[in-house]
Amino acid sequence: MGPDENPELWAFLASLRCGRILDGTVAATERFGVFVALDDGPAHPVFPGVGFITIPELSWTRIEAASDVVAVGQRVACEFLQFDTWNLEARLSLRALRPDPLRDFADRTAVGRRLRGRVTKLVPFGAFVRVADGVEGLVHLRELARAPVENPEDVVGVGDEVCVVVLEVDLLRRRVALSLRRASAPL
Incomplete structure (x- = not known):
């Protein structure tokens, strides 16, 4: 769709600037994201809303589905990221x-600190441990x-409470590296 096909919608979207806050109503939730009917501007000719939020942009934490965060009919305020011309x-x-829980965690947690956490998921290469709300x-x-260790289930199980040491907090890649074996070493 080009500017000639829907000039009013094109002009509205082209006028938006990154960082602007837009209000609207969740119009539809899909496995790939959420459509938002914006309060300002025209309707979309095909989609249920002119605004669209991808799954990663719904929450700072890992979620299974859009319905974990929003529901159809819910009012939302969102930050404008970009005009998807396609x-x-x-x-x-x-x-x-x-608020970003990982940034808060990084600000108050030093590398080398021991923490208690709960195992949330086992994967072939290790285990995920929740060490703070949203982290x-x-x-x-x-x-x-x-x-x-060849299999994480030989050492821990989902739901186990464990003591870990923080090895690294990488805000750019949004990763926290932990160690169970170093937590058992004497202080």
């Missing part, structure tokens, strides 16, 4: 207007025990 829609972020870190296989 789909003729406003790409939006809901999480941008909420999960990975204990890599090599950091699970002093002896080599």
Whole structure:
């Protein structure tokens, strides 16, 4: 869709600037994101809303589905990210207007600190441990025990409460590296 096909919508979207806050109503939730009917501007000729939020932009934490965060009919305020000229829609972020739990964690947690956490997920290369609200870190296989480990379930299970040491907090890649084996070492 080009500017000639829907000039009013094109002009509205082209006028938006990154960082602007837009209000609207959740019009539809899909497995790939959420359509938002914006209060300002024209309707979309095809989609249920001119605004669109991808799954990662809904929340700072890992979610399974859009319905974990929003519901159809819910009022939302979102930050404008960009004009998607291919789909003729406003790409939006809901999480941008909420505090980032990882940034808060990084500000108050030093590398080397021991923490208690709960194992949330096992993967072939290690175990994820929730160490704060909205913050999960990975204990890599090599950091699970002093002896080599082939399967994380040989050491921990989902739901186990464990003591870990913070190895790294990478805000850019949004990763927290943890160690279970170093937590068992004497102080």
